[in-house]
Amino acid sequence: MSAPERIPPRSVTPRSSPAELLARGELSVRGRIREASNAALFCTVALDGREADCIYKPVAGERPLWDFPDGTLAGREVAAYEVSEATGWGLVPPTVLRDGPYGEGMCQLWIDVQAEAELLALVDAEEPEPGWKAIGLAEVGEGRTALLVHADDERLRRLAVLDAVINNADRKGGHLLPTTDGRLYGIDHGVTFNVDDKLRTLLWGWAGEPLTTEAVDVLKGLRKALVGPLGERLTALITPAEIDATRARVDALLTTGVHPEPNGQWPAIPWPPV
Numbered sequence: 062m063s064a065p066e067r068i069p070p071r072s073v074t075p076r077s078s079p080a081e082l083l084a085r086g087e088l089s090v091r092g093r094i095r096e097a098s099n100a101a102l103f104c105t106v107a108l109d110g111r112e113a114d115c116i117y118k119p120v121a122g123e124r125p126l127w128d129f130p131d132g133t134l135a136g137r138e139v140a141a142y143e144v145s146e147a148t149g150w151g152l153v154p155p156t157v158l159r160d161g162p163y164g165e166g167m168c169q170l171w172i173d174v175q176a177e178a179e180l181l182a183l184v185d186a187e188e189p190e191p192g193w194k195a196i197g198l199a200e201v202g203e204g205r206t207a208l209l210v211h212a213d214d215e216r217l218r219r220l221a222v223l224d225a226v227i228n229n230a231d232r233k234g235g236h237l238l239p240t241t242d243g244r245l246y247g248i249d250h251g252v253t254f255n256v257d258d259k260l261r262t263l264l265w266g267w268a269g270e271p272l273t274t275e276a277v278d279v280l281k282g283l284r285k286a287l288v289g290p291l292g293e294r295l296t297a298l299i300t301p302a303e304i305d306a307t308r309a310r311v312d313a314l315l316t317t318g319v320h321p322e323p324n325g326q327w328p329a330i331p332w333p334p335v
Contacts (some may be wrong), residue, residue, distance in 0.1 A: 114171035134251030135167035135283035141250035178239035194266020216245035232262035
């Protein structure tokens with residue numbers, strides 16, 4: 062018997078579509094990610110001789126939050142994937158909403174990480190070196206502080222734009238997944254699309270700086286998509302008010318032409334930051 066064909070994250074042929082595999086394949090639980098705040102199960106999914114590792118987050122395992130309706134985090138994860146795909150940047154791994162061993166939940170392709178990639182750092186300096194952007198000062202113990210910085214990387218800058226669109230309230234360092242083929246993925250998008258401004262992120266290095274021409278073009282495309290097919294797909298995942306708020310954030314970005322800055326009414330950096 063031949064071994065199952067393993068599916069890479071960005072396969073382009075219909076036969077090996079990761080989304081199709083995730084949605085229709087047989088889901089088998091292998092273990093639990095203990096560090097996750099909600100139930101996150103490591104699984105394999107298999108279909109027609111194809112197989113992939115994935116993460117399955119059942120709605121039944123979501124912890125209640127005061128500022129998000131119960132049972133909605135899985136849908137928000139899928140909505141973030143849909144918006145990411147509409148940008149053409151492919152910043153979120155293939156993600157679907159499906160039934161599983163513990164009921165309906167989010168199922169997302171597992172991403173193998175390039176462990177040695179350096180996207181964040183603490184430096185003993187007042188200003189970042191070339192190639193880095195300042196986030197802010199961080200306590201490092203014994204009353205000392207260090208400058209927290211992130212790489213001046215176009216992949217991170219695209220992700221910062223996506224986070225501004227989806228109103229990501231939890232962009233931690235551990236949610237950044239660089240791969241050996243040079244791609245970068247962002248994960249854990251359960252606390253997104255709130256109608257209130259809740260942007261919390263480590264990617265503040267471009268705050269107040271002009272958006273790139275590429276980002277402006279992508280946002281114009283998103284504005285059209287949100288009143289068309291993308292908006293229709295999102296209706297099954299988030300509320301009409303949240304879709305309207307997403308359109309408003311896109312319009313605001315295009316109007317100002319700059320990366321957003323912290324609003325001062327909400328902690329700007331998630332805790333813990335990594």
